[in-house]
Structure formats: C-alpha cells, structure tokens
Amino acid sequence: MTTELPLRERKKLRTRQALAAAALELFTTKGFDATTLDEIVGAVEVSKRTFFRTFASKEDVALAPERELWTAYLVDLGERPLAGPVLTIYQDALTETLDAMPADWADRFAASRRIADATPALNALSLRFCADTTDAVVDTLADRLGPDAPDRILLHLPLDTMLAAWHWAQREWTARGAGPGLAGHLERAFAAIPASLELAIPTTSA
Amino acid sequence: MTTELPLRERKKLRTRQALAAAALELFTTKGFDATTLDEIVGAVEVSKRTFFRTFASKEDVALAPERELWTAYLVDLGERPLAGPVLTIYQDALTETLDAMPADWADRFAASRRIADATPALNALSLRFCADTTDAVVDTLADRLGPDAPDRILLHLPLDTMLAAWHWAQREWTARGAGPGLAGHLERAFAAIPASLELAIPTTSA
C-alpha cells in the first residue's frame, strides 16, 4: 500500500522508531527523570547527535504517540466535509481519527500517557502540542471556508471545549485502567458537554 | 494594611521581586534564550543557588505575574458565593480577580506575555500553570459544595471553556497593543461563547 520508501528514508524511520521504543521502555521502568539520554542512545547504538536530529528533546520522544495523533487529526480536518454544527465536526473528527490510528498505537499512547502524567515537564509540552494543533486547525478551517468564514474566535472556542472533554477522557482512561476504553470515555465526556455548560448551582436557602 | 513581616521575610521578598524585575528586563531586551542565569543573578548580586531557592526554573521567573493571577483566582473562588450558572461564576471570578490585581501588575503581566508568546517553552509552562489551576479550582468547588456536588466533569468543562476565552483575549491583547484593554477583550470573548458553541456551517448547495 504505502509507497516503497528509498532505503535511506526507511533506515531513518527505523532509527526513529527504535529510539522511541527504547525511550518509552526506559522511561516506564526507570522513570523519565532517572533515564539519561546516554542510556537511550546506548540501547539503540546511535550517537547522541543523531538523537537530536530525530527528536527535538528528551521530552519530545516521550510524546511521539501524541504527536502522531494530532498530525492525523489535522489531516482529517483538512479533508472532512464541512457542514453542520462545528462542535460536532470537531468531535466526529477526533472519534474517527482515533479509530483510524494504527493497531500498535493505543499501547504506545497508553505508555506515553502514564509517563506524562507523572512528569510535569511532559504535561506542559503535551498541552502545548495540543494548543499548537488548535491553531493549525483553525487556520485550516478558515482557509477552507474561504472569505466568508466565521470569526476565528467562533471556530476556536468550540474546539477548545471539545479538547477539554478529550483531556478529561484521557485522564479517566489513564487513571482507571480498563473500563470503557479511550473511545468510550471520550463519548461520555462529549455527552456531558451540553449539560455542563448549562449547569447552575441552586441557591441554598436552607 | 498588610501585617508587618519580620525582617527575614521582607528581605526574601525583596530579593524575589528584584530577581523577577531584573529577569523580565533582561528577557525583554535580550530575549529569553539569549539571557543566561548568571546575568540575572549578577544584576541582583545574588548567587545562582539563591535564585533556585526562590524560583523553580528560569522559565518560572518569567511567568511570575501569571502565577500571581491564578493564585488570586483560586483564592477568589474559595470565598465567592456559589449560586447560579457555573460558567457565569467562573467568568465573574476572573473579571473581578483581574480588576483586583495590584496597580503594577498589568505592566508586568504584559511584559511576561510578550516574552512567553515568543518562547515555546514558556507557552508550555503557562498552559500547565493554567491546567493545574483548573484542577485546584474543581477541587475547591467540589469541596465547598459538599457531598451532593455535581460530577467533577460538569465542573471542569465550563471552566476550560471559560479559559479558552481567556486565552483568546490574552492573545488579542498581546498582539494588538492598545485597543479595548485586557478586560475589554475578555468581555468580548465571553460574549462569543454561546454563539460559538451553536455555530454551524451551512451546507453549500450552490
């Protein structure tokens, strides 16, 4: 299916995957902070210099699965038909992107999340990835909708609301091991959006 | 007003403020990455060791004004009467917290934002501060509302939506210099929330 890549590219890709796998493994067993770069590159027999030509930072490699997700999400929204409620479009795009991720992705993502949840620096970067994606998504939609697109803020806010639900689902999934699965948690979180925005605290006149 | 602090504490506070001021100054003129810690501590005549006893990292000092804001926001929501729509409560709390910040805060915050907008690492940390605050806020509210508080997700989602508006306002304010001012931008962003969540793309049958 996928076009046969030239040997050079395949090699590069294999190194990348080997590094990501080794890093995730080490981070999981030893912890993120306790793992040094030398250990990672040692396990793959690659120079430190090569590591930094492949990943931007030690944090970056830990979040590789997340990066893949947002890349795919952005692609989806570059092609998806744009009609109907924007919030629904954002939700469907994520649900289906999730569904279309490669088979081994879920496990790698789970490992990545467990590490990130225990490491403030990773959480920060993860949020930034997400924020960068929202900007890119709004760019894409504004572009696709042409000159009479809605104001960018109107495209932005529902996306952030959808992502709040995503983050919630993500956390539930990571915390409670099995249960409904990531897609299930996500569906529930989406369902909670309308009511949550109408939620009011009754006046306690008791 | 403020209780007279013992000398030791006052000294510590002065060092803290001096460091923050010097850092902001240097970051503004030289840029964040081009500024070294030695320059900062040199300007205040303090050892590097002392810096790290006062701030957690080089990033941390650049975001000091932001930290102050979220601390104040959390305090406000610890005391504010809880009645009516949650989204409105969150909005009012931020508007009033903003209004109650000390006189010199706005300028420091503006400088901090300009630096952060140009520095990915700062943006990431800024998002994390914000996320940490949301968790703390939900904790506080759940606690205050007692045993029959709504599900945490119902408290979480409106807060994140409100913060999406905040981030938008913040960016508008930083990008376009003067204009409506931060509070003005925030008001507009709040006003856009309901429509944005109902926004739909018309089917182009043309």
Add this chain to the structure above:
DNA sequence: TGCGCAAATGCCACTCAGTGGCAAAGTGAG
C-alpha cells in the same frame, strides 16, 4: 563497476541549567 555528490552519522569540545553538600554569614529569642 566505479565515480562523485549530497545527505546522514559519529565524534569532540563546549555552554548552560539545575543540584547536592558544606561552610559562612545573618536573624531572632532569651
């Protein structure tokens, strides 16, 4: 098959953020 180009890699020295440990102040209470 061999040649040469361009890209990728390895190696080395270097900068700089951040930490641990300990000795030298400074502060506060009696």
Add this chain to the structure above:
DNA sequence: CTCACTTTGCCACTGAGTGGCATTTGCGCA
C-alpha cells in the same frame, strides 16, 4: 551576649542540548 535556626554563598558535578568537522553511506550517473 549567646545559642539555635535559617538563609546564603561557593564549589564541584551531572546531564541536556549545540556547533563544527571529518567520515561514512545511500544514490544517481556514466
């Protein structure tokens, strides 16, 4: 004045990340 306690400064050290350059390696071409 002194003793206990806190804070600071100093120093050596780890580890992430970078720049530069020589070396190798995939690749097109004759």
